[in-house]
Amino acid sequence: MSFEDKPFKIMEVCGTHTSAIFKSGIRDLLPENVRLVSGPGCPVCVTPPSYIDRCIRIARTPGHVLLCFGDMMKVPARGGSTLSDAKAAGRSVRMVYAPFDALALAAKNPDIEYTVAAVGFETTAPAYALLIEEAQARGLTNIRLLTALKSAVRAIEWICETGEDVDAFLCPGHVSVITGSAAYAPLAEKYGRPFVVAGFEAKQLEAAVRDCICGGSGVRNLYPEAVSEEGNARAKALLETYFDLTDAAWRGLGTIPRSGYELKSKYARWIPDQVRDDTPDVIPNAAAVIAGADPQSTAAAVSSDTLPPGCRCGDVILGRIDPPDCPLFGGSCTPLRATGPCMVSSEGACGIWYRNRSPVIAGADPQSIVIY
Amino acid sequence: MQQIHLLVVIYHDFRYNKHMCVAYPGKILSLDGRTAKVDFAGNVVSVNIGLVDTRPGDYVLVHAGMAIESMGEEKARSILNVFAEINEF
Numbered sequence: 269m270s271f272e273d274k275p276f277k278i279m280e281v282c283g284t285h286t287s288a289i290f291k292s293g294i295r296d297l298l299p300e301n302v303r304l305v306s307g308p309g310c311p312v313c314v315t316p317p318s319y320i321d322r323c324i325r326i327a328r329t330p331g332h333v334l335l336c337f338g339d340m341m342k343v344p345a346r347g348g349s350t351l352s353d354a355k356a357a358g359r360s361v362r363m364v365y366a367p368f369d370a371l372a373l374a375a376k377n378p379d380i381e382y383t384v385a386a387v388g389f390e391t392t393a394p395a396y397a398l399l400i401e402e403a404q405a406r407g408l409t410n411i412r413l414l415t416a417l418k419s420a421v422r423a424i425e426w427i428c429e430t431g432e433d434v435d436a437f438l439c440p441g442h443v444s445v446i447t448g449s450a451a452y453a454p455l456a457e458k459y460g461r462p463f464v465v466a467g468f469e470a471k472q473l474e475a476a477v478r479d480c481i482c483g484g485s486g487v488r489n490l491y492p493e494a495v496s497e498e499g500n501a502r503a504k505a506l507l508e509t510y511f512d513l514t515d516a517a518w519r520g521l522g523t524i525p526r527s528g529y530e531l532k533s534k535y536a537r538w539i540p541d542q543v544r545d546d547t548p549d550v551i552p553n554a555a556a557v558i559a560g561a562d563p564q565s566t567a568a569a570v571s572s573d574t575l576p577p578g579c580r581c582g583d584v585i586l587g588r589i590d591p592p593d594c595p596l597f598g599g600s601c602t603p604l605r606a607t608g609p610c611m612v613s614s615e616g617a618c619g620i621w622y623r624n625r626s627p628v629i630a631g632a633d634p635q636s637i638v639i640y
Numbered sequence: 641m642q643q644i645h646l647l648v649v650i651y652h653d654f655r656y657n658k659h660m661c662v663a664y665p666g667k668i669l670s671l672d673g674r675t676a677k678v679d680f681a682g683n684v685v686s687v688n689i690g691l692v693d694t695r696p697g698d699y700v701l702v703h704a705g706m707a708i709e710s711m712g713e714e715k716a717r718s719i720l721n722v723f724a725e726i727n728e729f
């Protein structure tokens with residue numbers, strides 16, 4: 269079969285890549301058989317609804333304040349309400365720009381317990397370890413972390429394990445700053461696919477897409493300005509010191525074994541009391557998928573389990589459908605009142621597609637992508 | 641003009657954290673233990689520098705209030721140009 273007939277699917281794991289690719293117009297320049305699909309690359313999108321429930325529960329507790337990133341405010345909880353709704357109803361929810369903002373607040377109001385909604389991938393997780401170190405150094409005891417930290421590299425590995433038909437991966441830029449490009453080497457070896465670390469500029473992305481198609485299996489780092497082969501050693505050491513890799517629930521995907529960073533038991537005092545005895549969420553699919561069950565039917569089972577009726581976020585973040593293929597897209601689901609998280613987050617695939625409904629070709633010359 | 645627009649966008653992103661996981665380069669002005677004052681095109685922000693070795697004059701890539709990589713001016717400029725490009729539309 270010649271290249272032209274064979275469908276070729278490239279997963280842009282990172283939400284920022286999805287956004288940059290749209291704006292560059294690359295999507296319109298690709299041959300028809302090449303599809304760019306979004307991956308599970310936005311930490312907000314993959315946070316399960318029950319986590320938002322917990323956040324709301326903490327915000328409701330007297331003497332407690334929940335601190336979160338702005339992106340989290342509009343993500344629906346199980347019943348559909350959001351942190352934004354909770355705030356409007358007078359609950360103590362406060363937006364911060366960095367986890368470290370908790371330090372000054374906690375020092376100023378020692379009687380209030382500040383719980384940070386600790387969401388993120390490898391990129392962000394070290395910040396929470398540094399926050400604990402800093403709080404310890406300053407003798408602050410009124411900070412807690414409600415973690416839903418995840419490993420993007422593990423998610424990529426899981427996608428390979430489950431046999432999803434993804435032919436190449438555009439690896440997340442900022443995750444790779446921490447992990448280093450070497451993190452993908454075992455995957456490239458085992459699964460024989462291209463893993464290309466890409467920057468965010470149109471030219472870099474174009475080169476990376478071309479490399480995915482023509483470069484063959486292996487790891488290539490096309491973002492050397494920021495990404496090294498070995499990554500940030502101190503950050504990796506902090507992750508080891510503070511966190512255990514545990515099974516974690518991904519919205520739309522189910523539970524992925526050893527994909528979550530949870531505080532080690534010796535740091536239990538930083539976990540909010542309200543959740544210490546909570547039973548963890550188990551979304552029953554990943555194991556089944558890995559054991560070789562039909563991924564289509566398991567995905568359907570998971571979607572009904574973890575997503576609002578009709579929402580197809582799971583299929584979107586696995587690249588099985590493009591957002592406009594979801595029947596709710598642009599109808600009952602828009603960024604202002606979203607049904608699913610992929611529409612809410614600025615890095616969510618549905619939101620990016622919605623905001624870029626008529627893709628602009630950003631001065632790109634159609635001849636400039638030569639793939640054959 | 642476009643430069644000003646970019647600064648506004650970056651500042652807005654920082655203040656309101658539209659993208660929780662984007663990283664921006666800024667210039668280190670001064671150090672105070674594990675915290676540094678970092679200049680993002682005129683907006684000075686406190687940044688944790690526990691993950692990097694750096695000194696005033698260096699540029700750092702900042703994510704969630706923490707420097708994740710330090711770099712020279714040239715690399716930082718090339719990354720900044722990318723954001724100019726992304727935010728143009």
Ligand code: SF4
Binds near residue numbers: 310311389443444661
């Ligand atoms: S964490 Fe970094 S790499 Fe991942 S989606 Fe966000 S910006 Fe992209």
Ligand code: SF4
Binds near residue numbers: 581584594596618
């Ligand atoms: S358009 Fe809305 S409902 Fe459909 S998959 Fe995306 S977020 Fe879910």
